[in-house]
Amino acid sequence: MVDMAQDAQTISSKQFHLEVGVDDWRVVSSGAQAVFRASSLRHAASLVDPISAAAEEHGILPDIDVRPEAVIVRVPPWAIGGIPPAAPRFAAAVSAAAARLGLRADPGAVQSVSIYIAQHSEADVRPFFLAALGYLPVGETDAVEALRTAPDLAFNPVTGDEPKRGRSHFDVFVPAAQAQARVDAALAAGGRLVDDSQAPAFWTLASPDNHGVDIASWLDTDG
Incomplete structure (x- = not known):
């Protein structure tokens, strides 16, 4: 699949995971990804606005999949061929918002x-x-x-x-x-x-x- 090796526009998986606040996230072939468990569709949807705000602040274009049982957030690599340098800051902001809203991270569900x-x-x-x-x-x-x-x-x-x-x-x-x-x-x-x-x-x-x-x-x- 797409080579996510470091270049002028991207960071490596290791660099992503060395940043603070990204413990909820894992990098797979579709990019950096996190799964946050929710108690209802309304609960899951409550994370969309904070994700959007973090995306705008850090210049990230995430994919958001909202289901009654969980929210899946991805930073897809296709646009620039890897992980954007701002992705860790975006990820940390999303994780902090999820914690405030009571959505539980489930790294084992990432795939x-x-x-x-x-x-x-x-x-x-x-x-x-x-x-x-x-x-x-x-x-x-x-x-x-x-x-x-x-x-x-x-x-x-x-x-x-x-x-x-x-x-x-x-x-x-x-x-x-x-x-x-x-x-x-x-x-x-x-x-x-x-x-x-x-x-x-x-x-x-x-x-x-x-x-x-x-x-x-x-x-x-x-x-």
């Missing part, structure tokens, strides 16, 4: 989901999926849903494969502390371990009918 579409080396399938799904291109190989409400896509060339066969799988990015438990739960639910040679970075699993899922232990303090 992002990607669909990896494998394509034969002689095929270019991204234009088809952009058109069919109404997604927008990101960089040379990725795509996102226009309102960022659905899983993002990555297109990975496969050399030596049969042109008539498409191979795709899900990538589930979770904070490092949650990865092993997610793997164990998937195996207990009938999954099969295909490859753990890259663990704890990621495990490749298969469903009982052989659909692929990679569970990635997103190393959100790297860099």
Whole structure:
């Protein structure tokens, strides 16, 4: 997915987590993210104005997902290819507001989901999926849903494969502390371990009918 390495406009995951007031937040493939549990839709919605005020103050364009049970706040990386330098200050302000309003942070609920579409080396399938799904291109190989409400896509060339066969799988990015438990739960639910040679970075699993899922232990303090 998008490289979130530090450049003139971005900070690394490690730099984000070294800042004060960001303990509620985790960095995954969709950027810095926090989940705040709520007791009702009205309770959840009470955090929207403080988020908007913090966003305006710090020049951040967050995604806010308000549900009766929780508010999900993300700082998406797509616009500048990484984490904005002001993101930690924004995150700290949102966390402080959530605490004042009695919304409980739940870092273990943070995750992002990607669909990896494998394509034969002689095929270019991204234009088809952009058109069919109404997604927008990101960089040379990725795509996102226009309102960022659905899983993002990555297109990975496969050399030596049969042109008539498409191979795709899900990538589930979770904070490092949650990865092993997610793997164990998937195996207990009938999954099969295909490859753990890259663990704890990621495990490749298969469903009982052989659909692929990679569970990635997103190393959100790297860099």
